[in-house]
Amino acid sequence: RKEVEQDPGPFNVPEGATVAFNCTYSNSASQSFFWYRQDCRKEPKLLMSVYSSGNEDGRFTAQLNRASQYISLLIRDSKLSDSATYLCVVAGSGGYQKVTFGTGTKLQVIP
Amino acid sequence: GAGVSQSPSNKVTEKGKDVELRCDPISGHTALYWYRQSLGQGLEFLIYFQGNSAPDKSGLPSDRFSAERTGGSVSTLTIQRTQQEDSAVYLCASSLPGLAGVIFGPGTRLTVL
Numbered sequence: 001r002k003e004v005e006q007d008p009g010p011f012n013v014p015e016g017a018t019v020a021f022n023c024t025y026s027n028s029a030s031q032s033f034f035w036y037r038q039d040c041r042k043e044p045k046l047l048m049s050v051y052s053s054g055n056e057d058g059r060f061t062a063q064l065n066r067a068s069q070y071i072s073l074l075i076r077d078s079k080l081s082d083s084a085t086y087l088c089v090v091a092g093s094g095g096y097q098k099v100t101f102g103t104g105t106k107l108q109v110i111p
Numbered sequence: 112g113a114g115v116s117q118s119p120s121n122k123v124t125e126k127g128k129d130v131e132l133r134c135d136p137i138s139g140h141t142a143l144y145w146y147r148q149s150l151g152q153g154l155e156f157l158i159y160f161q162g163n164s165a166p167d168k169s170g171l172p173s174d175r176f177s178a179e180r181t182g183g184s185v186s187t188l189t190i191q192r193t194q195q196e197d198s199a200v201y202l203c204a205s206s207l208p209g210l211a212g213v214i215f216g217p218g219t220r221l222t223v224l
Binding site (some may be wrong): 032034036043044045046049087089091097098099100101102103104 | 142144146152153154156159161167202206211212213214215216217218
């Protein structure tokens with residue numbers, strides 16, 4: 001089983017739609033969680049951290065479910081500029097703090 | 112500098128040649144990662160350095176690949192006897208101690224002819 005698993009998509013959604021991505025992780029001792037965004041031919045960039053209580057940044061909401069070992073990203077009112085690949089990241093297990101990236105979910109917002 | 116820098120930005124080489132890719136992490140970042148990404152594919156973990164600990168080399172695809180990090184700062188990824196399947200973007204990332212998110216450099220695009 002992969003350490004971090006994501007549906008590769010693509011998710012094709014119309015502008016204004018709400019879309020949600022899930023990501024599952026295998027190591028229950030993982031301590032930190034993030035969502036990254038990667039545009040075509042660019043390096044990944046941090047979108048937001050994911051906190052146990054859930055957190056929101058504008059149109060983006062991230063949630064963590066430790067019991068089921070998954071994290072989610074919800075994008076409301078999708079914009080054309082949201083088209084990108086969204087990478088789930090899990091970090092930290094005991095003293096070994098290496099981050100592990102999922103393979104990403106591709107989102108295409110269509111006019 | 113303000114961010115992670117990598118050099119060269121592009122490298123074209125002939126099959127069988129050796130190449131060296133350089134990464135300058137953000138000052139103070141103790142963790143450093145190398146990944147590679149083939150066109151349309153996800154990130155492939157190569158190696159992880161954390162402070163003075165022994166590096167995690169579990170992602171290196173063959174013994175043609177090696178990396179070092181001098182003085183806890185600059186890192187060099189070396190690929191010996193390059194093959195066409197080594198063609199990819201090689202990304203370096205660094206992070207602060209603890210469980211902070213990583214920051215990526217712009218990558219080196221390697222093309223092996």
